[in-house]
Amino acid sequence: MGARISDFRIEPVSASSTGIREALSRGEAPAGLCVPVREFCRCKGLYGAAGKMDEADRWINQLFDALKPTRFAHSLSVADTSRLLALRFGENPLQAEQAGLLHDCAKCLPLSEMQKIARDHQLTQDESILSTGALLHSVAGAWLARERYGVTDPEVLEAIAWHNTGHVGMSRLAMCVCLADFMEPNRESYPLLEEVRRLAEHSLEQALLLSLEGTAEYVCSRGKYLHPRTQETIAWLKTLPGIHS
Numbered sequence: 001m002g003a004r005i006s007d008f009r010i011e012p013v014s015a016s017s018t019g020i021r022e023a024l025s026r027g028e029a030p031a032g033l034c035v036p037v038r039e040f041c042r043c044k045g046l047y048g049a050a051g052k053m054d055e056a057d058r059w060i061n062q063l064f065d066a067l068k069p070t071r072f073a074h075s076l077s078v079a080d081t082s083r084l085l086a087l088r089f090g091e092n093p094l095q096a097e098q099a100g101l102l103h104d105c106a107k108c109l110p111l112s113e114m115q116k117i118a119r120d121h122q123l124t125q126d127e128s129i130l131s132t133g134a135l136l137h138s139v140a141g142a143w144l145a146r147e148r149y150g151v152t153d154p155e156v157l158e159a160i161a162w163h164n165t166g167h168v169g170m171s172r173l174a175m176c177v178c179l180a181d182f183m184e185p186n187r188e189s190y191p192l193l194e195e196v197r198r199l200a201e202h203s204l205e206q207a208l209l210l211s212l213e214g215t216a217e218y219v220c221s222r223g224k225y226l227h228p229r230t231q232e233t234i235a236w237l238k239t240l241p242g243i244h245s
Contacts, residue, residue: 024049081180099159106141166233
């Protein structure tokens with residue numbers, strides 16, 4: 001199941017190791033370095049990158065074994081985007097980065113294994129969630145993050161649990177992770193993506209609202225099941241101050 005180095009298809013770039021080291025040590029983005037690689041260096045403190053996570057070595061090794069290559073790269077990109085959104089909107093960047101990195105830690109588990117985790121630990125009784133990994137991986141992921149990755153921060157766990165559907169009353173930290181999942185740089189293009197990214201320059205709530213509305217429209221237009229929590233979150237976001245400004 002786990003990724004292998006040979007599975008990754010990253011185009012080589014001409015770059016100076018000194019330039020990479022200097023940029024990372026200043027917290028800047030080295031020219032030519034793709035986001036997943038940059039975040040990998042940040043998390044592990046490579047090339048003098050500031051902000052190494054205390055648990056980075058263990059977490060990244062576990063994720064590397066647990067995820068497919070594209071999902072591993074996506075997780076690194078979401079971690080980076082979550083951190084940047086948190087910095088932009090006054091939330092804790094380390095919490096956001098941690099939640100972003102681990103948000104899909106259960107994504108590549110077989111559905112039967114997710115269901116066993118959920119039932120054994122009474123994580124949900126909702127059969128619509130239990131029936132599909134697309135919904136269940138967030139709930140199972142929050143449990144995995146706590147039990148297998150050692151996360152104890154309730155805000156980080158909440159952000160992982162609600163990253164795919166949203167939740168009424170979710171924290172702004174959780175909003176950062178949910179939004180990052182929709183708009184990270186390697187996300188496959190969808191009709192509202194550039195508008196979501198534009199809104200994310202100045203309003204976390206407006207950008208998240210638009211991204212969830214787009215998700216709801218996409219799911220419903222294809223006759224697929226939309227979990228009520230997403231529609232409830234959309235309705236709640238519309239009541240927040242300044243959402244229509």
